[in-house]
Amino acid sequence: MSxxxxxxxxxxxxxxxxxxxxxxxxxTSVLARAESDAPHDPALxxxxxxxxxxxxxxxxxxxxxxxxxxREAAVVLEELGRAxxxxxxxxxxxxxxxxxxxxxxxxxxxxxxxxxxxIGALAVGLHTxxxxxxxxxxxxxxxxxxxLTGIADAVVADVLLVPxxxxxxxxxxxxxxxxxxxxxxxxTRPLARVALDAAPGRxxxxxxxxxxxxxxxxxxxxxxxxxxxxxxxxTETVRYxxxxxxxxxxxxxFQALKHxxxxxxxxxxxxxxxxxxxxxxxxxxxxxxxxxTVAQAYAAPVAVRAAEEALQLHxxxxxxxxxPVHLRLKRAKADSIxxxxxxxxxEALAKLVDLRAP
Amino acid sequence: MTDADELRRRTQELLAAHPPAETGRLDFLRARxxxxxxxxxxxxxxxxxxxxxxxxxxVDAELEAAGAPDNDPRRIGIGLGMAAPxxxxxxxxxxxxxxxxxxxxxxxxxxxxxxxxGAGSDLAALGxxxxxxxxxxxxxxxxxxxxxxxxxxxAILIARTDPDVPKHRGITYFVCDMTxxxxxxxxxxxxxxxxxFNEVFLxxxxxxxxxxxGGTGDGWRVAQTTxxxxxxxxxxxxxxxxxxxxxxxxxxxxxxxxxxTHDLHQRLLKLWVEAEVARLTGExxxxxxxxxxxxxxxxxxxxxxxxxxxxxxxxxxxLRGEEGLLYDDWTMRRPELVDFxxxxxxxxxxxSKGNSIEGGTSEVLLNIVAERVLGLPAEPRTDKDVAWxxxxx
Numbered sequence: 001m002s003x004x005x006x007x008x009x010x011x012x013x014x015x016x017x018x019x020x021x022x023x024x025x026x027x028t029s030v031l032a033r034a035e036s037d038a039p040h041d042p043a044l045x046x047x048x049x050x051x052x053x054x055x056x057x058x059x060x061x062x063x064x065x066x067x068x069x070x071r072e073a074a075v076v077l078e079e080l081g082r083a084x085x086x087x088x089x090x091x092x093x094x095x096x097x098x099x100x101x102x103x104x105x106x107x108x109x110x111x112x113x114x115x116x117x118x119i120g121a122l123a124v125g126l127h128t129x130x131x132x133x134x135x136x137x138x139x140x141x142x143x144x145x146x147x148l149t150g151i152a153d154a155v156v157a158d159v160l161l162v163p164x165x166x167x168x169x170x171x172x173x174x175x176x177x178x179x180x181x182x183x184x185x186x187x188t189r190p191l192a193r194v195a196l197d198a199a200p201g202r203x204x205x206x207x208x209x210x211x212x213x214x215x216x217x218x219x220x221x222x223x224x225x226x227x228x229x230x231x232x233x234x235t236e237t238v239r240y241x242x243x244x245x246x247x248x249x250x251x252x253x254f255q256a257l258k259h260x261x262x263x264x265x266x267x268x269x270x271x272x273x274x275x276x277x278x279x280x281x282x283x284x285x286x287x288x289x290x291x292x293t294v295a296q297a298y299a300a301p302v303a304v305r306a307a308e309e310a311l312q313l314h315x316x317x318x319x320x321x322x323x324p325v326h327l328r329l330k331r332a333k334a335d336s337i338x339x340x341x342x343x344x345x346x347e348a349l350a351k352l353v354d355l356r357a358p
Numbered sequence: 359m360t361d362a363d364e365l366r367r368r369t370q371e372l373l374a375a376h377p378p379a380e381t382g383r384l385d386f387l388r389a390r391x392x393x394x395x396x397x398x399x400x401x402x403x404x405x406x407x408x409x410x411x412x413x414x415x416x417v418d419a420e421l422e423a424a425g426a427p428d429n430d431p432r433r434i435g436i437g438l439g440m441a442a443p444x445x446x447x448x449x450x451x452x453x454x455x456x457x458x459x460x461x462x463x464x465x466x467x468x469x470x471x472x473x474x475x476g477a478g479s480d481l482a483a484l485g486x487x488x489x490x491x492x493x494x495x496x497x498x499x500x501x502x503x504x505x506x507x508x509x510x511x512x513a514i515l516i517a518r519t520d521p522d523v524p525k526h527r528g529i530t531y532f533v534c535d536m537t538x539x540x541x542x543x544x545x546x547x548x549x550x551x552x553x554x555f556n557e558v559f560l561x562x563x564x565x566x567x568x569x570x571x572g573g574t575g576d577g578w579r580v581a582q583t584t585x586x587x588x589x590x591x592x593x594x595x596x597x598x599x600x601x602x603x604x605x606x607x608x609x610x611x612x613x614x615x616x617x618x619t620h621d622l623h624q625r626l627l628k629l630w631v632e633a634e635v636a637r638l639t640g641e642x643x644x645x646x647x648x649x650x651x652x653x654x655x656x657x658x659x660x661x662x663x664x665x666x667x668x669x670x671x672x673x674x675x676x677l678r679g680e681e682g683l684l685y686d687d688w689t690m691r692r693p694e695l696v697d698f699x700x701x702x703x704x705x706x707x708x709x710s711k712g713n714s715i716e717g718g719t720s721e722v723l724l725n726i727v728a729e730r731v732l733g734l735p736a737e738p739r740t741d742k743d744v745a746w747x748x749x750x751x
Contacts, residue, residue: 003645004645005646005649238734241734242734249738250734252734252735255725258725259728263724265658270662273639274635274639276638276642277638294631294634297628297631298632346624346627349627353608354612355611355612355626356612357620
């Protein structure tokens with residue numbers, strides 16, 4: 001049975017990331033950034049990656065990384081999810097990194113991604129489930145032609161990993177393509193359109209296994225980010241309802257609301273177990289497909305409900321632009337589509353555990 | 359030598375002195391108790407060695423490998439899970455010495471006389487009266503939902519000893535002799551057709567004062583130990599994947615493709631995921647207990663399993679289509695154990711309705727989570743400073 005707890009080292013890592021985010025990632029600055037042309041926070045990314053070495057957790061030491069596992073990366077993502085931190089951690093340090101780990105000729109890039117000095121993005125739409133079909137561009141000699149949409153964090157990427165119709169995965173530098181931001185539901189993880197017009201690319205490996213592996217890790221660790229979002233929503237709502245008074249009582253004393261929060265708490269602790277199981281399974285390689293699929297089939301509805309409940313139970317203030325709850329709602333809703341919907345994961349599970357459709 | 363090594367040595371010593379193949383079941387269990395290997399977290403002389411609870415697994419593994427008999431813990435769950443921790447915490451030395459050994463070996467079965475027709479969720483409002491008379495007490499009243507009452511030698515009982523003070527303060531906790539002539543046990547038939555439980559009528563039952571557990575008027579506090587242990591026992595089962603109620607539904611789905619519909623498929627997959635996540639949540643709780651960091655998740659596990667059991671068994675009845683219209687047997691039985699797997703889907707559907715009522719309703723558990731885990735304000739109380747005799751009823 002997998003280890004579903006947090007080790008002392010993992011708790012220390014959480015405390016360090018939380019401290020950093022408390023000091024450098026408050027809602028006001030996240031919101032101000034989201035409304036600017038540069039929604040990402042390069043200084044925060046530099047501290048996480050360069051200062052703390054967290055971008056290389058999944059990369060073995062002999063390939064330029066920290067040689068840690070998905071368990072530690074999951075803890076980082078819980079904290080980044082809580083703060084909806086606008087950094088390309090999931091997309092570069094997890095998904096693009098996993099894609100390169102599956103490639104024979106990507107090691108030179110891997111070191112850059114592991115240090116955080118190079119930001120990578122897998123040029124596959126964020127909505128794509130592991131194992132689902134994905135768009136490819138046309139490879140013509142060494143030149144790539146085509147357009148890809150819904151690429152998360154592409155606006156800050158230095159290098160894009162682009163699947164092509166010859167079955168290859170190509171590394172393309174950002175200055176060789178046109179990246180156009182798309183107005184995105186999730187203000188803190190913006191999408192972009194990537195246009196390639198005879199863009200020079202270097203084939204680093206085969207696209208299919210690399211994309212599959214990358215999306216599976218992305219889906220599995222996304223559950224930890226969703227846990228962070230849900231936990232923030234629960235904690236903040238409980239705090240607010242103890243404080244907010246109507247009818248001469250704290251609103252949190254009304255049984256109708258207490259029951260809703262208790263139910264939500266139960267779902268959040270359940271999500272923690274599912275997310276830990278997925279992270280542990282990715283780290284050990286045991287029972288990985290089922291664990292990741294179960295976590296994703298469970299996590300999205302819980303995170304969305306937590307954010308929706310937070311908004312409703314905050315009343316009018318929750319509907320305002322200045323209140324931080326909408327950033328979590330937008331993240332939770334976007335996450336419910338990212339790397340496959342809960343429904344897509346249930347469909348995959350039907351095959352994995354032999355519960356076939358009629 | 360570590361504690362675990364020492365326990366292995368002691369267990370082997372027990373096995374050498376009382377080879378299971380040549381020793382009667384009861385003799386072996388008594389010898390095991392006297393060796394301190396019954397429940398190692400209990401004190402020395404009372405079946406234990408004062409060691410961490412987690413080390414019990416070391417003893418159990420050695421004994422199982424040697425083919426030693428166990429005390430059939432499911433049959434005596436109320437004694438082990440509720441009476442024993444309460445006696446240990448509040449009993450006198452004489453009470454501990456008298457009751458714990460035959461309780462653990464199963465020679466004496468225990469039941470719990472707590473709930474009443476007029477005191478369910480509001481257990482502290484109970485009206486069974488215990489009146490002081492000479493060197494003992496005389497008890498009159500009615501209890502309900504008592505499993506094993508027809509098999510039990512002893513009961514843990516809470517009764518009202520002072521009606522003139524607010525309800526929580528006028529209760530006293532007793533050990534009641536179920537063979538007293540004033541105790542009448544009647545089966546209580548439930549919606550499944552069988553009678554797992556009983557009604558117990560107490561008429562002029564005499565209880566000596568040395569069978570009181572804790573102080574007079576202190577029974578509510580004593581009962582908290584019992585009730586906290588009940589919830590641990592209910593939520594704490596260890597399961598393999600598909601080990602719960604989802605198992606039979608998944609098997610039926612695989613074996614009988616003719617029953618499949620798209621609507622049922624979507625619902626089945628959703629419940630399968632929820633059952634698997636509930637299993638993981640329970641497993642995480644157990645890992646926390648073993649690591650010595652018990653989390654508040656226990657309060658939620660019963661809630662989760664109650665809802666899941668009901669939804670899954672409801673789906674199972676529907677999945678069976680024409681067969682779902684039938685029921686296996688309405689005969690009134692007196693089962694010793696609740697067995698969800700030995701019966702048809704209809705039984706599981708009906709029996710699991712009780713899961714959100716027994717051992718604390720889901721509504722009360724949600725209040726407990728909200729107040730004790732999340733720290734939300736308690737309900738405004740109108741009964742706190744009112745004498746029990748003046749409460750609305």
